[in-house]
Amino acid sequence: MVAGKKSEPSVRYALIDCDPGVDDALALAMGFASPFFRYAAVTTVHGNVSARLAYRNARRVVSFLRGHLESSIPDVPVYPGASLALDGSRLNRSESRMIHGPEGMGAMFDKKRRLPRLGRGSSKPAWEVLVGHALKRGSQLTIITLGPLTNLALALRHAPEVFSRVKRIVVMGGAARMPGNVTPAAEFNIYCDPLAAKEVFSSGLPITMVGLDVTRRALLSVDEFKGGGSFRAALRDLIRVYARFAKKRRRAENITLHDPLALAVAMKPDLVETASCRVDVDASQGIARGMTVVDLRENKESRVKNPVDVALDLDVKGFLAFFISHLREYRGWDVDEE
Ligand code: BDR
Numbered sequence: 001m002v003a004g005k006k007s008e009p010s011v012r013y014a015l016i017d018c019d020p021g022v023d024d025a026l027a028l029a030m031g032f033a034s035p036f037f038r039y040a041a042v043t044t045v046h047g048n049v050s051a052r053l054a055y056r057n058a059r060r061v062v063s064f065l066r067g068h069l070e071s072s073i074p075d076v077p078v079y080p081g082a083s084l085a086l087d088g089s090r091l092n093r094s095e096s097r098m099i100h101g102p103e104g105m106g107a108m109f110d111k112k113r114r115l116p117r118l119g120r121g122s123s124k125p126a127w128e129v130l131v132g133h134a135l136k137r138g139s140q141l142t143i144i145t146l147g148p149l150t151n152l153a154l155a156l157r158h159a160p161e162v163f164s165r166v167k168r169i170v171v172m173g174g175a176a177r178m179p180g181n182v183t184p185a186a187e188f189n190i191y192c193d194p195l196a197a198k199e200v201f202s203s204g205l206p207i208t209m210v211g212l213d214v215t216r217r218a219l220l221s222v223d224e225f226k227g228g229g230s231f232r233a234a235l236r237d238l239i240r241v242y243a244r245f246a247k248k249r250r251r252a253e254n255i256t257l258h259d260p261l262a263l264a265v266a267m268k269p270d271l272v273e274t275a276s277c278r279v280d281v282d283a284s285q286g287i288a289r290g291m292t293v294v295d296l297r298e299n300k301e302s303r304v305k306n307p308v309d310v311a312l313d314l315d316v317k318g319f320l321a322f323f324i325s326h327l328r329e330y331r332g333w334d335v336d337e338e
C-alpha cells in the first residue's frame with residue numbers, strides 16, 4: 001500500500017490482455033456491463049490481427065461500449081503490446097481474416113457506421129503495464145488473457161516476483177482432451193506464441209486455463225442478435241463474418257464464445273469444473289507446435305509441480321444466460337430511446 005493512500009479492500013480489479021477479434025470484443029461488452037470488476041487496463045497483442053490493429057480496435061470498442069452503457073464506467077486506458085511471438089515468428093493471418101473480418105471487427109466499423117472516437121490510448125508497452133498493475137494491485141488483481149501470451153511472458157521475464165501476489169490469471173487458450181482449432185494439435189492463442197505459453201504455464205502462478213474443452217461448448221445462437229435496437233444491430237454486424245465462417249465450417253447457426261467464457265470464469269468460477277494438472281506446451285517447429293500437453297494421468301505425483309486449474313466441464317446454460325443478461329444492460333440492445 002502506498003503511504004497516505006486509503007486501501008480499497010473490497011475492490012476487484014481486472015486487466016484484460018486481448019487481440020480484438022470478434023469474440024474479444026464480445027468479452028469486453030460482457031465485462032464492462034458488470035460492476036464485478038473495476039477495469040484497470042486493457043492491453044493488446046498480436047494475434048487475430050496485427051498488434052497495431054488490435055490496439056486500434058480495442059480503443060474503438062472501449063469507446064463504443066462506454067457510449068452505450070446505462071451506468072457509466074471510467075474510461076479504461078488501452079495499451080499497445082507485442083507484435084511478434086517471443087521466438088520472432090509471425091503467423092499467417094489469412095484464416096483469421098476469414099474468421100474475424102479483414103480488420104478484425106467483422107463489419108462493425110464499416111464505412112456506413114460512424115466510427116466511434118478512439119478511447120484513451122498510451123505509448124506505454126503492455127508488459128510494463130502488466131508489471132505496474134501487478135505491483136500496485138497485488139491480490140486485488142485478476143489478469144485475463146484473451147490472446148497470445150506474449151505480453152504476459154515478457155512481463156514475467158522482467159519481474160517474475162511481482163506476479164506471485166496477483167489473485168489469479170485466467171487464460172483463454174489450449175486444449176486438454178480436444179483437438180486444436182488452428183492445427184490438429186494446437187489452439188490458436190497458444191499456437192501464435194508457444195514459447196510464451198510454455199513460460200506462463202510453468203510459472204507456478206495461480207492460473208486457470210479455459211481452453212477448447214469448454215469454449216467449444218459455449219455456443220450462442222445467432223438468433224440472439226436478431227431485432228432489438230442500434231446496439232444489437234452493431235453487434236449483429238460485429239458477428240456477421242464470424243457467424244458466416246462458423247456456418248461454413250460447422251454447418252451451425254451459432255457462434256463460439258471463447259473469450260467471453262474466459263472472462264465469465266474470472267467473474268464466476270463455478271461455471272466450470274476444473275482439474276489441477278501440469279500443463280506443458282510444445283514450442284518446437286514440429287507438427288505438435290502449440291499443443292498444450294495436459295497431464296491428466298491418475299498418478300498425482302506427476303501433477304504437483306506448478307499445477308494449472310484446467311477447465312474440463314461447463315455449465316452451458318448458466319454461462320449463456322450470464323452472457324446475455326449482461327448485454328441487456330446496454331442502451332439499444334432491446335430498443336433505442338426516442
Ligand atoms: C481464440 O482464438 C481467437 O481467434 C479467439 O479470439 C480466441 O481468443 C480461440 O481459439
Ligand code: CA
Pocket residue numbers: 018019020021023024047048146147259
Ligand atoms: Ca482472442
